[in-house]
Amino acid sequence: MDYTIETKRLVMGPFVDDDIDRRVVLANDIDVARMVTRMPHPYTRKDAIDWVATHDAGREAGTDYAFAINRKGDGLIGSVGLHKKGNTLFDLGYWIGKPYWGHGYASEAAIAVMDWGRKSLGLREVTACYFTDNPASGRVLEKAGFVHTGTDGNCHSIGRGEKMRSLNMIWRDGAQKQG
């Protein structure tokens, strides 16, 4: 399976050891951690090493596909991945380091990973959710072809140390083209 995704400005692929230091710097930010569910805060070098060490097994099991988001000519700027929930559905997750917000990178990465998931994994439905105080992420998901399901949730964020209301979205292959 081809595990490299290239877009106009980004290259996405497996995390490598050289990504660890930069990942720690970018991920150790409460404004990132509070918007996702599973990122410890503070975020340590051990957290990064332990997390990257799970990737080969996740890919082999077909349950987790994590990509480093690299800006061409620069380096790591964030992370995007597909994580299997339950028996069938995958969930899309991502974050971008704060210095790189507002340049369309999350949208560019999310669109490309959904295309990869459709072609490489044969995905036809993917879920995602975002906290209600994170409308920028809702917009990223819309741009990647997700629509609101009309349902909400109450997810625990390790970074916040509490639960927060979230909105559920779903991507269905082909729905975008049908408008």
Ligand SMILES: CC(C)(COP(=O)(O)OP(=O)(O)OC[C@H]1O[C@@H](n2cnc3c(N)ncnc32)[C@H](O)[C@@H]1OP(=O)(O)O)[C@@H](O)C(=O)NCCC(=O)NCCS
């Ligand atoms: C959310 C996040 C991924 C966005 O990354 P980004 O690279 O800045 O996103 P993009 O530039 O691709 O797109 C952001 C979109 O949200 C819009 N937006 C930004 N702030 C907004 C707000 N307060 N309300 C509504 N839309 C907003 C932008 O205008 C843009 O849409 P547009 O292209 O139509 O103008 C980034 O801020 C991040 O990593 N946050 C912390 C972690 C996180 O939230 N992960 C997602 C968890 S569900």
